[in-house]
Amino acid sequence: KAGVTQTPRYLIKTRGQQVTLSCSPISGHRSVSWYQQTPGQGLQFLFEYFSETQRNKGNFPGRFSGRQFSNSRSEMNVSTLELGDSALYLCASSFWGPSTDTQYFGPGTRLTVL
Amino acid sequence: ELKVEQNPLFLSMQEGKNYTIYCNYSTTSDRLYWYRQDPGKSLESLFVLLSNGAVKQEGRLMASLDTKARLSTLHITAAVHDLSATYFCAVDIAREYGNKLVFGAGTILRVKS
Numbered sequence: 345k346a347g348v349t350q351t352p353r354y355l356i357k358t359r360g361q362q363v364t365l366s367c368s369p370i371s372g373h374r375s376v377s378w379y380q381q382t383p384g385q386g387l388q389f390l391f392e393y394f395s396e397t398q399r400n401k402g403n404f405p406g407r408f409s410g411r412q413f414s415n416s417r418s419e420m421n422v423s424t425l426e427l428g429d430s431a432l433y434l435c436a437s438s439f440w441g442p443s444t445d446t447q448y449f450g451p452g453t454r455l456t457v458l
Numbered sequence: 459e460l461k462v463e464q465n466p467l468f469l470s471m472q473e474g475k476n477y478t479i480y481c482n483y484s485t486t487s488d489r490l491y492w493y494r495q496d497p498g499k500s501l502e503s504l505f506v507l508l509s510n511g512a513v514k515q516e517g518r519l520m521a522s523l524d525t526k527a528r529l530s531t532l533h534i535t536a537a538v539h540d541l542s543a544t545y546f547c548a549v550d551i552a553r554e555y556g557n558k559l560v561f562g563a564g565t566i567l568r569v570k571s
Contacts (some may be wrong), residue, residue, distance in 0.1 A: 400555065
């Protein structure tokens with residue numbers, strides 16, 4: 345069974361640009377979550393999508409947005425990039441059920457903002 | 459504001475020794491996760507603990523959950539070098555409304571031979 349895939353794996357952008365990251369969940373998983381990991385702030389929840397709807401949201405500015413497609417693939421977009429957006433962005437997918445809900449993480453996209 | 463606190467944040471131990479990593483959290487939750495992260499890598503799921511008193515074991519690692527005390531522990535038995543990694547606990551605060559994990563700061567474990 346294929347795992348969570350994320351593309352691209354590495355990105356270098358400059359301040360003010362925008363970026364789109366992609367995540368393909370494990371087959372059959374309908375919940376996709378995004379997390380940002382930085383040395384200073386650790387792992388922080390961005391948002392979760394389920395059946396094409398944003399179900400949960402973290403405390404990030406509106407420059408961070410996402411969407412989910414009918415095949416459960418998800419994208420996140422960051423507009424007007426700032427230096428502080430440099431981070432590892434992790435996508436996680438889960439089947440989401442009442443009794444078991446392991447979230448499986450993808451390899452991440454490392455974004456560097458210059 | 460929910461806080462998830464791990465301690466210690468750094469642990470250097472000799473091979474063959476036992477140790478425990480603690481994870482305290484400040485809100486009600488009956489769903490707690492433990493993950494492992496190797497340098498430059500993603501997160502690997504170790505345990506999902508879904509109820510008070512839950513105990514799970516895999517190899518040299520054993521995790522437990524006490525929801526009344528809002529405490530989870532990750533016990534390492536007879537450590538080996540391959541266990542060197544960063545370990546995170548995470549609490550799901552969305553519960554029946556989906557997934558929303560709040561992570562601890564992580565415990566960097568170094569096992570010396």
